[in-house]
Amino acid sequence: MEGSIIETLNFNLNRTTSLQLLEAIAEDCETLSEKNLSFCKYVLETALFEGISKKYSPSVLVATALSLCENVLKCKIEPKLQPSQKPNRQEIAECFKDLCMVLQGSNKFELSALKRKYNRSRFHNVAKIKLTLN
Amino acid sequence: MVNIEKLHPQETQKNVSEKMRQILIDWMIDVHESFELKEQTLHLALSYLAEYSAMKEIGKENYQLAGIACLWVASKYE
Numbered sequence: 074m075e076g077s078i079i080e081t082l083n084f085n086l087n088r089t090t091s092l093q094l095l096e097a098i099a100e101d102c103e104t105l106s107e108k109n110l111s112f113c114k115y116v117l118e119t120a121l122f123e124g125i126s127k128k129y130s131p132s133v134l135v136a137t138a139l140s141l142c143e144n145v146l147k148c149k150i151e152p153k154l155q156p157s158q159k160p161n162r163q164e165i166a167e168c169f170k171d172l173c174m175v176l177q178g179s180n181k182f183e184l185s186a187l188k189r190k191y192n193r194s195r196f197h198n199v200a201k202i203k204l205t206l207n
Numbered sequence: 208m209v210n211i212e213k214l215h216p217q218e219t220q221k222n223v224s225e226k227m228r229q230i231l232i233d234w235m236i237d238v239h240e241s242f243e244l245k246e247q248t249l250h251l252a253l254s255y256l257a258e259y260s261a262m263k264e265i266g267k268e269n270y271q272l273a274g275i276a277c278l279w280v281a282s283k284y285e
Contacts, residue, residue: 074269074276078259086284090250114246121253122232124225186236 091117091131091138098135098152105139105150108197112146113138115191115199116172122187123175129168132160137168141176145204176204220260222267231256231274238275244282251281 079086095113099105105113116138120126126134139150191200220228232253239249255277259265265273 074272075280077263078255078273078276078280081259081262082255086251086255086280088251088254090247090254092247092250118236118249121250122229122236124228126253127257186233186240190236190240 089131091120091126091134094131094135095138098139102150102152104148105152106148108199109142109146109148109150111191111196112142112199112202115187115196116141116176118187118191119175120172125168125171125175128171129164130160133164133168136160136165137172140165140169141172145202173204220265223260223265223270227267227270228260231270234271235274235278238278242282244278245285248278248281248285251284252278255280 092114095110095117099110113135117126117134120129120134120138129137139152142148143150188200190196192198235252235256236249239252252274256274259273259277
């Protein structure tokens with residue numbers, strides 16, 4: 074199976090994931106606390122779980138996670154981005170809507186392993202946060 | 208890199224439902240946690256799984272094997 078996967082992927086195993094982008098932004102962003110970072114990671118893994126990550130690029134997913142974090146945790150995050158790095162607002166709005174639907178529990182599936190993982194104190198219990206938007 | 212969105216993985220996987228995909232990912236998150244792998248490994252593994260299942264018919268009898276093999280490849284790559 075391992076050989077089949079590597080051959081099918083044509084030995085191209087290098088990916089830019091949304092987590093890499095988030096960590097790169099977090100390095101330069103002083104306003105992104107540990108709790109905010111955990112919440113963003115929870116949002117990104119939820120997107121992976123629900124298949125939302127297939128619809129949007131990593132940059133859109135990260136921008137949406139940061140935007141959700143600002144809204145839910147009532148904080149101001151100012152990532153240092155060049156104008157050319159800023160993703161499309163329309164796409165962010167669509168992604169925001171999709172993720173809100175999932176996080177508000179309107180989806181029929183349970184996020185059990187993810188919730189267990191992010192309910193730990195190591196991740197600041199971010200899975201317990203109720204989604205109330207401004 | 209292959210555009211997964213254009214490949215429609217659920218159309219390629221005739222025997223694997225969305226519910227089965229979510230059960231597999233749920234289990235992969237548990238395995239990832241219990242082996243204390245790097246956070247990046249899970250993201251890479253799920254990206255490999257999405258791409259592989261978009262390009263190849265796996266079948267439900269091998270779906271879990273594909274998931275753990277993706278996690279294995281990702282952990283070695285990391």
